[in-house]
Amino acid sequence: MIRAGKPGMEGMGQASGYAAHLRRELAARSRRWARGKPHVESYGSDPVIVYAPFEGRHGNFLDASYAAIAGRAEWMRRFAKIHAQGRALPKAEFESTGEAARRWRELDSSMSSDALLMNVFCAPGVIESQALRNMLGIDEDAEPVFGWKAHVPLASGRFDRTEVDMRWGGLLVEAKLTEADFQTRAARIVEEYRDFDAVFDREMLPRVELRSARRRAAIEFAEEFTQEWEHPAEDDLLARAFHAGLVAQAREAEPVVAGYASYQLIRNVLAAYAEGCSFCVLHDERRPDLREAWYRVMAAVMSADMRVRCKVLTWQELAAFAPEPLQEFLDLKYGIVAPGRSSSMEAGIRESF
Numbered sequence: 001m002i003r004a005g006k007p008g009m010e011g012m013g014q015a016s017g018y019a020a021h022l023r024r025e026l027a028a029r030s031r032r033w034a035r036g037k038p039h040v041e042s043y044g045s046d047p048v049i050v051y052a053p054f055e056g057r058h059g060n061f062l063d064a065s066y067a068a069i070a071g072r073a074e075w076m077r078r079f080a081k082i083h084a085q086g087r088a089l090p091k092a093e094f095e096s097t098g099e100a101a102r103r104w105r106e107l108d109s110s111m112s113s114d115a116l117l118m119n120v121f122c123a124p125g126v127i128e129s130q131a132l133r134n135m136l137g138i139d140e141d142a143e144p145v146f147g148w149k150a151h152v153p154l155a156s157g158r159f160d161r162t163e164v165d166m167r168w169g170g171l172l173v174e175a176k177l178t179e180a181d182f183q184t185r186a187a188r189i190v191e192e193y194r195d196f197d198a199v200f201d202r203e204m205l206p207r208v209e210l211r212s213a214r215r216r217a218a219i220e221f222a223e224e225f226t227q228e229w230e231h232p233a234e235d236d237l238l239a240r241a242f243h244a245g246l247v248a249q250a251r252e253a254e255p256v257v258a259g260y261a262s263y264q265l266i267r268n269v270l271a272a273y274a275e276g277c278s279f280c281v282l283h284d285e286r287r288p289d290l291r292e293a294w295y296r297v298m299a300a301v302m303s304a305d306m307r308v309r310c311k312v313l314t315w316q317e318l319a320a321f322a323p324e325p326l327q328e329f330l331d332l333k334y335g336i337v338a339p340g341r342s343s344s345m346e347a348g349i350r351e352s353f
Contacts (some may be wrong), residue, residue, distance in 0.1 A: 006089050018289045023048075023111060023178045025286075025335060030110040033333045034059060050083070050108040060108055060115050062329045065122045075122060078114065078146050081106045113177035116315070116334065117166055117282070118146060125166070125323040132321040136311075137278055142169035150271035153194040160193070162267055174264060176283045176290050178316075184208050185263035193270050202270075204300035206261040206293070265297040269321060273306050280311040282318070284336070 023046070030049040037059030051059030058066045069075045083104040107115045121127060121144045130254040133139070148167035151159040166173040176182075187207075190196065260266060265281065272279035283290045294312055301307045318339035319330050330336040335343045 017177055017304070018287050019180050019250065022284060022286050026110060029333055029335060034110075049110045050104055051110070052102060052108065058108075058219070060110060060112070062075050062119050062123055062326060064124050064325065065119045068122045068124060068164050069118060074228065075118070075146060078118065079107055081147075083108060110333075111178045113175045113179065114165060116177055117173070117175040119329070120315075120318060120322065120326065121166065121168070123326045126321070126326070129321050132318075135321075136168070136171055136280070136313075138169045138171060140169045144168045148172070149276065150268075152267060152271045153274055155192050155194045160267070162271060164268060164271060167277070169204050170277045172268060172275070172277050172279045174268050174279070174281050176281070182264040182290070184210060184259050184261050186210055187258040187260055190260045190263060190266060193267070195270055195273055196266075199303050199306055200300045201302050202264065202300075204296075205266065206296050208259045208261045209256045211256055211258040262293050265294060267339065269297065269301065269306065269310065272309060278309040278311060280313055282313050282315065284328040285314040285316045336348055 027046075027048065034049050034051065038052040038054045039049050039059055041049055043122070051237075056067075056070070057063055061069070067080075083106050106112055107118070109115065126132065127143060133202045145167045148164045150162050150164050150172070152162055153159055164172045165175045190200070197272070269279055271277075281290070283294075291312060298307065298310045301310060315330070315334070315336045316339055318325055319336050322330065322338075327338065331344055337343050
């Protein structure tokens with residue numbers, strides 16, 4: 001069900017807690033799902049599983065969804081986007097892929113919201129569902145466009161060619177999964193959009209203070225360190241705490257500029273306004289912090305016409321319209337099940353993290 005609600009926002013600590021908890025659960029599920037499929041885990045204490053294509057299939061995708069993607073050049077182009085943290089990943093050298101040292105793509109990641117979005121909307125039977133079309137307000141004969149380039153007008157007469165996760169007819173969609181938030185941006189940049197004051201009450205939008213960081217040379221910290229010889233600590237906890245204190249002190253000394261929270265939402269609402277489209281945030285029900293952040297932005301929309309075109313939907317609500325093979329895939333890999341149903345692996349997954 002698409003719904004709206006009153007504004008509110010969880011504390012930043014609680015918000016990051018929701019994201020971290022979901023990442024741990026998805027990682028545990030992916031370790032099971034990845035068995036028998038070419039994959040690696042990222043380096044670090046909180047590893048992420050990434051998959052490689054093999055034999056016309058891809059471990060991060062439902063077979064039917066991947067086949068549909070591979071059959072359409074415009075959908076397959078989404079795989080051209082290189083993984084932003086590719087250097088933190090082992091090289092992909094799997095004999096079955098036929099691609100030695102393949103560079104990792106964003107859609108290879110088990111945490112990718114874009115991969116989840118394409119898994120769902122590229123699966124046969126989903127966009128054909130009249131019930132889903134009715135709920136989302138899709139009345140034209142259109143197919144999803146992923147990574148759609150919007151033209152958001154600026155006051156200068158130029159355009160911000162922002163990328164929207166998906167456009168389906170007259171609907172723009174921002175998809176989220178484990179991302180921490182909707183990003184922040186300096187106020188002077190946000191307020192340069194042509195329709196900013198026509199759409200939003202700027203006083204009601206969530207504000208943040210942004211610090212303009214710069215790399216500091218070691219010599220700038222010289223007076224913070226003793227020049228006398230000291231015995232090393234038995235463990236590195238004291239050293240870590242001391243270093244963290246220096247970083248916090250340096251952070252406090254950085255200049256502060258005014259900014260807006262949830263910049264992606266503000267920008268995409270403006271994109272929808274300019275195009276005469278609706279805008280929907282698609283998130284996991286285990287991320288109430290993202291829903292509350294969206295409510296705060298919706299509450300600041302002054303245009304009555306635009307306000308009724310703002311929507312929110314969970315992956316779980318969307319799963320109710322999915323064909324049975326897709327529902328099973330979403331359950332096993334993501335723990336996403338339709339309202340009123342329980343995940344088939346809930347108990348075992350909960351015990352593993």
